[in-house]
Amino acid sequence: MKEAAFTEFATPKKEDIHSEGFGLSTVRSVYRSVVFIALLLAAVVDGQARKTFCGMRVGPAGAVWVSTWCRRIMRAMGLACSVEGPLPEAGAGALAVVSNHLSYLDILVMSATRPFVMVSKAEVKRWPLLGWITAQAGTVYVQRADVKGGQTQTHAEVNGMMAEAFASGLPVLFYPEGTTSSGETVLPFRRGLFNSIVHDHVPVKAVALAYELHPGNVGASVSEHVCFVGDAEFGPHLFKALGLRGLSVRVKFGAEAVSGNDRFELARNSRDAVCELYEKISGATEIERQVDFPARRPFIPDTGHESIRSRSDEVALG
Secondary structure, three states, X not given: OOEOOOOOOOOOOHHHHOOOOHHHHHHHHHHHHHHHHHHHHHHHHHHHHHHHHOOXXXXXXXXXXHHHHHHXXXXXXXXXXXXXXXXXXXXXXXXXXXXXXXXXXXXXXXXXXXXXXXXXXXXXXXXXXXXXXXXOOOOEEEOOOOOOOOOOOEHHHHHHHHHHHHOOOOOEEEOOOOOOOOOOOOOOXXXXXXXXXXXXXXXXXXXXXXXXXXXXXXXXOHHHHOOOOOOOXXXXXXXXXXXXXXXXXXXXXXXXXXXXXXXXXXXXXXXXXXXXXXXXXXXXXXXXXXXXXXXXXXXXXXXXXXXXXXXXXXOOOO
């Protein structure tokens, strides 16, 4: 089993220890924004060339390619990453990995640790550049049940997509909280995707990540400037995040598989495992265990009629 103990992808510079004014942060945001977009464009060009001339295919080969580019982008952003615990192995059979979710940066960070097949909301597939890049790794795109006007997917449909992902030979990573949090706790896990895990008898392991920001960033905090929560808009939030100095992230993988007799128990136990890891790397106070996601009220379309269409077979995917 491959161990990763504090493997640094980027190292904060010594000059990051002092505080600075708003102007330098803005200049850094502008510079890194240009570099970030340039790297995304370069990745797409590189990917297209590899698909055309080298035969790179969507799936494991694409996931390795995505992982390499994620590391490059992290270095350009000045985001330092340390990894602890046994990395999930490829080719060792189907495996699901569940994580807490704090920011859009999580996907970048986790892809950099090792190649994964990610599970993502369907909207990501339509994003410029990022949609095409994530698709190369064989990302499973699922329609969230709580998106207005969205067509939800049944358990059978999602089971089919997840079965293909499990058969890829790569670990399949998803975020059962279904949304990002401020890092004060780990939100209750939604149970939808655990149905696929139970259906295919796939083992589950946990991972947690926590961000740290050097106090030299005057007026900035992880909960506001790194975690993507509330009414924050992606563009402005990313612009500010790119201006931070001394930003680092700790990732800790669990060694043992999580057990559970059904998707309800498996979701609770998986959250408990993530909570335990998160407490160790974040300094968070003891998080309440064995918490269930509240029962979801059926969505009733506004048709002007009083008839109710059953959606019991549709999946709450986050």
